[in-house]
Every structure is written in structure tokens, then in C-alpha cells.
Amino acid sequence: MLTHIVAIVILAIPDTAGPAAKRSAWKNPTVQNELASYTRTFNEMGIAITQEELEQRVWSAAATWTAWMVVLRTPLRPYTDYAGVRQRWRMFVAPHRHPAKLHIDIKIDGQWRPVYVARSPDYNWRGHQLDHTRTRSMLFRYAWKAYRGSYRHFAKWIAAKATHDFPEASEVRVRWYGFRTPSPEEVNEDRIPKGKFRSTLVFTREALR
Amino acid sequence: MSVVPRSLAGRWARWVAFVGQRETGECLALFRIISGLALLISIGVPAINGLVDGFWVDLAYGGMRPLKPGWLVAALGGATPATAWILVLSTLTAGVGLVLGVGGRVVALIAGQGLMALSGLNTHTRGSFDALLINSLWLLVLAEPTVTLSLPCRYKTGKWTSHQLVAAWPRYLIIAQIGVLYFFTGLHKVSIYWTPAGGFSALYYILQQPSWQFTSMHWLARVYPLTQLATVLAWLFELTWPLMWLALYYRRHPERSGRLRGFFNRFRVRSIYAVVGLSMHVGIAMVMDVGPFTLVTLAFYPSLLRPSEVRLAARGVGAWLTRRRSGSSTN
Known part of the structure; x- marks a missing residue:
């Protein structure tokens, strides 16, 4: 009993293993925005530090801490792996201020037509699959650059489903609509920030055969 | 003369007494039933929605992406449609077993290993609810969760509930786990x-x-x-x-x-x-939309009560339902 409690506490201690261990992920606008906000707060408190210095210091401290945690957890690996007592509780750690919505279009007679737009009641083709919690978890990741390869696999998979469901479609387009989430003031003043499409992938029916 | 200091011996005796405590099994039974329902939703809904072949099958066999099989998937022959369905169906069957209280710890072990294999197979489709549910299922392996509110209880005693005592420490582990979370x-x-x-x-x-x-x-x-x-x-x-x-x-x-x-x-x-x-x-x-996370977490809450309090609450709810029923039949 005591061993189990000690194990789950050690396993639950925060670290930056996983996607956060990639320096490229720290260049995401959401992460940079966090660092900028912290830099501003420190400066207001009279601590002189630039955003670059803060990022470097946090990165070094996190890397050292995570390396120590890996050593501490090594004896627990068999219990973690075979009993399934993982304890990484990174839930709602930070709001993602620059998320993206998935858009899927099909081309019929030379015209693009939307069939799926995330969270749209009007364009909800295969919504039971694309809106499922597990798919949401996947798509949240795929909007990040680090998951480009997996996004391509997914896009091809869903495009093949589209050519099956819409035999009249000659092409399928899969893309992200990236945007900054609006502040309460922006919503109240009807100044919703405009986003833009990115990571556009187009598949012809022939290419999917 | 004993070489163990008296204070240490006293602490050890208190610890043994604490670990040896026994109580009736209502809290553990509710934990089992709610966790079983959460498992059915967690795996059953993707299965009903036709997502098994996309999520848990390798790209080479028609899945969404290349997958890295864990030991169980590898032992079953890799991330093929057959393996995915064996895991899904056995995990769902174990989920039904948990809800009904059939099969005891073995069923909890099958459920936990099945869910662990599936969620580990495609880590992009897993959520915190998987991790917490796998933890819950392991705690059910350690506990005796089927002595009451189960089919075997009904079969053995002719009643759905039993006052048979079980070890209390698994409930303390449930309380520890929700706190750590x-x-x-x-x-x-x-x-x-x-x-x-x-x-x-x-x-x-x-x-x-x-x-x-x-x-x-x-x-x-x-x-x-x-x-x-x-x-x-x-x-x-x-x-x-x-x-x-x-x-x-x-x-x-x-x-x-x-x-x-x-x-x-x-x-x-x-x-x-x-x-x-x-x-x-x-x-x-x-x-x-947090999927089955709410249910997985709420399964922990009955353990914050003592079994006697659960019985008292159940009697209160029962009396309220009886009053409502007699009230509506009078009207």
C-alpha cells in the first residue's frame, strides 16, 4: 500500500517530458505569448529580464529537472508499464490562444464545397467520427507543426473516406483555419480576430486509389 | 531485550492495524460499477461509431497512421484489424463483467490490460480519462469489489447487497489517487x-x-x-x-x-x-466535451464516504423514491 502511494506521488511530479521537451514546440505563438506575459510581469515587479533570457533559463531548469525525474522514476518503470499507474496529470495546463479548426472540402464540377467544419452544425459530414473525444484529442495535436507527418497520414485517410462517400467529388481538400482566440472585450465589441488557412493538402481521386 | 525501539514497534503495530481494517464493500462496489460504465463508454462509443479500424489498426492495414505496438499487441500478432477487435471485444466484455460484478479481480485485470494496450497503441487518441481509468482498474485488481451489489452476491445470498467485510485499504488507495490527481x-x-x-x-x-x-x-x-x-x-x-x-x-x-x-x-x-x-x-x-472523464472521476467520490454513510444515503434515496411513488399513485 505504502509502496503504491510513494510510486504514484513520484510519478505525478510535474516535468517537461513528452511534446514539451521539443524546443520547436516552445516557438509556438501560445508558448511565446506565455513567456512574453511572464517577462512583462517580472519586469513590472522590478526584475530585469528579457524574454529570450527567461526562455533560456526556464528551458535549462526544466531540462535538468526532467533528467533528474527520469532517474528517480527508473526503478518504477516495470510497475508503471505493466500495472498502468501512469500519473501525468497535465490537464488544462494553459489555454491554447492560437488553436485551429479542421476544414474539409470536396471539389464537384470545379467548385469547392465544404463538407466538414469543426464545431459547425451546417457542415458535419462524419461528425460522429470527427467530433468524437478521441478524434478531438488527435486533431488538437495535429494542428501543431511537430505533428505534420501524422497530420498528412490523417488527411489522406479522411480524404479517402470522402471520395468513398461523395463519388461525384474529383478532389478533396483538408486544411486548418488557425486563429487567435478573442478576448472578452473583442467579443463584446464585435472585433473577432480574423484567422487564416494553413497546411492545405489536396488529394485527387486518382491519387487516393 | 528487543533491538527494535519501542516507538518504532508501536508505529509498526498501528500501521498493521490500519492496513488490517475491514469494512463492508459498498464504496468499492460503486467504484467498480461506475468505472465499468466509463470503460464501456470509452471503448464502446468509438466501436459503435466505426473508429476501431481507424484508431487502433496500423496504416499498413487501413488505419490512420503507423502504430507502435506494445507487448500485448505484439503478442497478439501486431496492430491488425483482428488484434484491434480482439482487444476491443475482450475489454468491452470485461466492462460488462465489472458492471455486473462477475469475475472478480481477473476481469478488472483483463479490462485494465485491454484499455492499456489500446490507449498505448495510438497515443494520439488517448486522453487523461484513459490514464485515470487504467489506474482505477488496477485499484480494482487490488481490491475485493464484488462482494456486494453484484450478480454473484445475488446468486449466493438471494439479495443484491451483503454485509460481508472486505479490506478497507483499497478504498484508502482510491482516496489517495483522486488526491494525487x-x-x-x-x-x-x-x-x-x-x-x-x-x-x-x-x-x-x-x-x-x-x-x-x-x-x-x-x-x-x-x-x-x-x-x-x-x-x-x-x-x-x-x-x-x-x-x-x-x-x-x-x-x-x-x-x-x-x-x-x-x-x-x-x-x-x-x-x-x-x-x-x-x-x-x-x-x-x-x-x-471531455468524453468519459466526468464518469471516471465521479467513480472516486463514493469512497469519500464510509460504507455506513453510503448505506444511510441509499436508504434515504429509497425512502424518498417510495414517498414519491406513493404520492404520484395517490394523485
Whole structure:
């Protein structure tokens, strides 16, 4: 009993293993925005530090801490792996201020037509699959650059489903609509920030055969 | 003369007595039933929606992406459609077994290993609910969760409930686990948006993310101060959850003296935390798509009560239902 409690506490201690261990992920606008906000707060408190210095210091401290945690957890690996007592509780750690919505279009007679737009009641083709919690978890990741390869696999998979469901479609387009989430003031003043499409992938029916 | 210091021997004796405590199995049974239902939703809904071949089958066999099989998937022949369906069906069958209380610990082990194999196979489709549910299923392997509110109980005793005693320590582990979850998730919240410097705006902005939404949440801008209050409450609730452990400890021995003990028991700290936690999870389920997470977490809450309190609550609900039924038949 005591061993189990000690194990789950050690396993639950925060670290930056996983996607956060990639320096490229720290260049995401959401992460940079966090660092900028912290830099501003420190400066207001009279601590002189630039955003670059803060990022470097946090990165070094996190890397050292995570390396120590890996050593501490090594004896627990068999219990973690075979009993399934993982304890990484990174839930709602930070709001993602620059998320993206998935858009899927099909081309019929030379015209693009939307069939799926995330969270749209009007364009909800295969919504039971694309809106499922597990798919949401996947798509949240795929909007990040680090998951480009997996996004391509997914896009091809869903495009093949589209050519099956819409035999009249000659092409399928899969893309992200990236945007900054609006502040309460922006919503109240009807100044919703405009986003833009990115990571556009187009598949012809022939290419999917 | 003993070489063990007397104080150490005394502590060891107290520990043995603590671990040896026994109680009736209502809390563990509810934990089993709710966790079983959560497992059925967690794997059953993707299966019904035709996602098994996309999620848990390798790209080479028609899946969404290349997968790295764990030991169980490799032993079953790799991430093929046959393996995926064997795992899905055996895990679902184990889920039904858990709800009915059939098969004891073996069923919990099959369920846990099945869910672990599937969620580990495609880590992109897993959520925190998988990790917590796998933990729950392991705790059910350690416990004796089928002595009451189960088919075997009905078969053996002719009644759905039994007063057979089981080890109490698995329930203490359940309480430890939910505390670890809350406290460490609170520690992870290092974003400026969770702090006064970020205007306690975390929940407002999290709810603007499409990945959690059912529909547009722009309307929250009109009640922004409420979202700030909810941010503060959620953060404090998580970070101060270890106080709940203290509250539960103090409630075990209300006869002992102490001002802090008196304060905790007089102000019903345990009830306050339980009500805030339940409200928070129900609120989250109403405005966010978190899948089976709400159910997985709520399975832990009956263990915050003692089995005698669960029985008392059940009798209260039963009496209320009887009054309602007799009231409606009179009308």
C-alpha cells in the first residue's frame, strides 16, 4: 500500500517530458505569448529580464529537472508499464490562444464545397467520427507543426473516406483555419480576430486509389 | 531485550492495524460499477461509431497512421484489424463483467490490460480519462469489489447487497489517487492565465478552444467575471485538495481533541470539497466535451464516504423514491 502511494506521488511530479521537451514546440505563438506575459510581469515587479533570457533559463531548469525525474522514476518503470499507474496529470495546463479548426472540402464540377467544419452544425459530414473525444484529442495535436507527418497520414485517410462517400467529388481538400482566440472585450465589441488557412493538402481521386 | 525501539514497534503495530481494517464493500462496489460504465463508454462509443479500424489498426492495414505496438499487441500478432477487435471485444466484455460484478479481480485485470494496450497503441487518441481509468482498474485488481451489489452476491445470498467485510485499504488507495490527481494537476497549471497576472482568465480562454467545445462559447464574454471566479475556485480546489485527506482523517476520530480537528469537523470541510468537486465536474460535462472523464472521476467520490454513510444515503434515496411513488399513485 505504502509502496503504491510513494510510486504514484513520484510519478505525478510535474516535468517537461513528452511534446514539451521539443524546443520547436516552445516557438509556438501560445508558448511565446506565455513567456512574453511572464517577462512583462517580472519586469513590472522590478526584475530585469528579457524574454529570450527567461526562455533560456526556464528551458535549462526544466531540462535538468526532467533528467533528474527520469532517474528517480527508473526503478518504477516495470510497475508503471505493466500495472498502468501512469500519473501525468497535465490537464488544462494553459489555454491554447492560437488553436485551429479542421476544414474539409470536396471539389464537384470545379467548385469547392465544404463538407466538414469543426464545431459547425451546417457542415458535419462524419461528425460522429470527427467530433468524437478521441478524434478531438488527435486533431488538437495535429494542428501543431511537430505533428505534420501524422497530420498528412490523417488527411489522406479522411480524404479517402470522402471520395468513398461523395463519388461525384474529383478532389478533396483538408486544411486548418488557425486563429487567435478573442478576448472578452473583442467579443463584446464585435472585433473577432480574423484567422487564416494553413497546411492545405489536396488529394485527387486518382491519387487516393 | 528487543533491538527494535519501542516507538518504532508501536508505529509498526498501528500501521498493521490500519492496513488490517475491514469494512463492508459498498464504496468499492460503486467504484467498480461506475468505472465499468466509463470503460464501456470509452471503448464502446468509438466501436459503435466505426473508429476501431481507424484508431487502433496500423496504416499498413487501413488505419490512420503507423502504430507502435506494445507487448500485448505484439503478442497478439501486431496492430491488425483482428488484434484491434480482439482487444476491443475482450475489454468491452470485461466492462460488462465489472458492471455486473462477475469475475472478480481477473476481469478488472483483463479490462485494465485491454484499455492499456489500446490507449498505448495510438497515443494520439488517448486522453487523461484513459490514464485515470487504467489506474482505477488496477485499484480494482487490488481490491475485493464484488462482494456486494453484484450478480454473484445475488446468486449466493438471494439479495443484491451483503454485509460481508472486505479490506478497507483499497478504498484508502482510491482516496489517495483522486488526491494525487487533483493536487498535481493544480501544480501543472503554471500558465500566467491561471494567476492574478493573467487576470484569472484561463477558463474563459480554454473554453474558446474548439477542441473542447460543443458549440461557440463567445457568449461567455458577457459573463466573464463568473469565468474568473470559476478559474480561482478550480485552481484553489485542486491545490488545496490535500486538506481533504486531513478532513477525512479528522472525521475518523471525532472524539479526539484539537482545535483544528474541531474546526474541520464543525465546518464540514469534507462536504464542502465534495460538493465543490461534484459541481465542478457536472459543470465541466455541461459545457465541455471531455468524453468519459466526468464518469471516471465521479467513480472516486463514493469512497469519500464510509460504507455506513453510503448505506444511510441509499436508504434515504429509497425512502424518498417510495414517498414519491406513493404520492404520484395517490394523485
